[in-house]
Structures are given as C-alpha cells and as structure tokens.
Amino acid sequence: MRNRPFAALALFAACLLLIPAPLLAAHAPYARVPARPDPSDELLKQSVMAYTWYQTSAEARALYYQAFALADMMLEKDLADRSVTKKRAVIVDIDETLLDNSPYNVAQLENHSGTEALSWNEWVKLAQARALPGAVDFLTKAHKRGVDIYYVSNRSVEHTDSTIRNLIAAGFPQARATHLLLSDGESSKESRRQQIERDHHIVLLMGDNLSDFAQIFDGRSVADRSKAVDLLKEKFGRSFIVLPNPMYGDWEYALYNYRQLSPEQKLEARKKALSPSPSPVRQQAR
Secondary structure (H helix, E strand, C coil): CCCHHHHHHHHHHHHHHHCCHHHHHHCCCCCCCCCCCCHHHHHHHHHHHHHHHHHHCHHHHHHHHHHHHHHHHHHHHHHCCCCCCCEEEEEECCECCCEECHHHHHHHHHHHCCCCCCCHHHHHHHCCCEECCCHHHHHHHHHHCCCEEEEEEEEEHHHHHHHHHHHHHHCCCCCCHHHEEEECCCCCCHHHHHHHHCCEEEEEEEECCHHHCCHHHCCCCHHHHHHHHHHCCCCECCCEEECCCCCCCHHHHHHHCCCCCCHHHHHHHHHHHCCCCCCHHHHHHC
C-alpha cells in the first residue's frame, strides 16, 4: 500500500510520454512576447544624448567661444579694409546661435512621459532663453565699432515682440523691429539676406544651419549639402561662421528628403544613413 502513490505517479509520467509534443505545447501556458518598442520613444531616446552634450559638455561651450572669437578676428580684418564704402553689417541667426532653447527641447521629453510641457509658441512668449557663450560680447563689440547687426530668424513674425524682449533681456544690442527679420511663412532666408545686402557690405553670416548662409543649401539632399560645403569651403571660417547644434536642423530633415515621416520611418532613415566604413557621402562630395 505504501508504494501505490509512487506507482500512480510513474504510470502518469509514462502516459505523458505517449502524448504527442505538439498537443502538449498547444495546452501549455502562453509565453509572454516582449512588447515592441514604441518608435516615438526610440526617437526621444536618441535625442537624449544630443541634448545632454549640448547642455553639459565643455566642448560645446568652447566651440561657441571659438566661433565668436573667430568672428571678432574676421570683423577686425574687414574693418581695416578702407576700400569698403557701404555700411558694414553682420547677419546672425537667433536660435542655437545666440539664444539657448535647449530647455524647451528637454521639456518635450517630459511631455512625452505624460507631463504637460510648453509648446514652442508658449516658450517663445516667455522670452527667457539665455544667451550662448561669447555671443553678447561679440555683438556688443561689433555695435561699438559702428557695425549694423541684423537678426534673421525663421521664428514667425507673430513672435516679433517676444523675440525683441528676449534679445534685450539677454543683453544683445540693436534689438529692435527694423533689425529683426523673421519669417512670414517662407523658410528660405535668401530674400531677407538680399534685402540687407542692397545697402550694406555683409562682413559675416553666423548660424547653426547651413541655410543660414546661402540659398544653395536650401532643401538639398545629404550628398548635395556636402558638395555645396566643398564648393564654398573658402568662405567657412572667413565670412561664414557655423555654430554647433546636434539637436535639430536641416542635417536631420535631409535624411528624410524633407518629407513628413512617421516615427518608424524616421528611425529607418537614420539607420540607412549610417555606414561602418568611410562615409560614402563624403566620398561622393569630393
């Protein structure tokens, strides 16, 4: 009698061996399938490193100081040219060239996590963006030397008042409506640059996006942007001064061929643009 439980267990085990494996699997508990990553979350995760570098790296700060120091040297050199008869002017972009909007970008991470974040319009109206390193000092020197300063930005004309308030609060000179050329819906800055050039000698253009400098960069592919840079290479560091911006810009939109893509399509486009071997884009541009 003591061995009956053991005998029954052995009989049950033997019966299990006779049952086909597919039938057993059909009645097994469902295995948990890992959830597919949300493409929107993946895009945000990729942005975190760019935001971190921009806000915390001493290298970013050094690049701003370096750019404005170079701009000062080029302006000094141009001022020594007595053949210039027109009024001199410096054309500067605003966002991520003079003013730091990275707090707005970082806030969008919180917005995605369920916390209400400011919209771009609300952020601009606050007029609280801080000046980037070296920007105020350079433009103040230019102002004292009698150079006209024109702020050419693709902020909407609806933001004229708040943009002027922000520039003044941050310490920038000549921050008034006649020196502020915002967008009335047109993304290209070419017509605004030409407007200034009619009665000015343009000494410098400064910005974080290649379209801040010349029309040849507007709406161009990744490869064509690189070719245009090579074509105009003599201007960079002389009359074109580029500021760093890893957070957004035409460098990214070019990856998408300037189309509206889903988050999943954007991720795919980013991956396709990468190469473990020497960049084919750079090779083509030469």
